Amino acid sequence: MRRYAKPIVVADDLALLHGPTSGTVTLPRHLDWSGSADYTLDSPGRIVDLYRTVLIEATKPADLHAFLDRVTLTRLWPSLWLPPDLRRAWEERFPESLRTGSRTTAA
Template identity: 70%
Template sequence: MSNPTRYRKPAVVPDDLRLLTGPTAGVVHLPVHLDWSGRASYDLDRPGRIVDLYRAVINEAASPADLHTYLDAATLKRLWSSIWLPTDTRRAWEGRFPELTELSQIASA
């Protein structure tokens, strides 16, 4: 029997949320390794698109540098409970940053 997580890419998590100093406004164009959908431009002033950008970057980051470049710590915390992430990815982030677990618990209460 095969293991469905056997080939899953491990989650990339920053060492410190304070290192997330990415843009918070305007249009961001993600490189192909982060978004190959053909819709790699994200208007951060549109709520739905900023959530999409955060989801894409968190799920596809190849290194912490991707996270540092495109994510902002305060914005991440504000959006955390509304970003759909695979369970393993969410656990990896919340395991490193308990404050994100608290935000998830508050949102589900």
């Protein structure tokens, strides 16, 4: 039996990430169908949840551009729990910007 593998979406350039950095963000249903898609970016726990959700659930680079911020992503990167394949894809694309060898956690 073949297992469904979700495609990994990586930004073409970190400079394209200009998402919000404060206030409350409501993710569209295709990114967060949990029923609690509102994220208060001033709350450290919720911003981490938002970044993790967007990175894992993005279906196209535009999702990343709309909801992630380059400076915030690089600051949060070491503490984000991400599937190993996703983390590896981002670190291979941006080895100078994202700390290679940062904490990797299994899915």
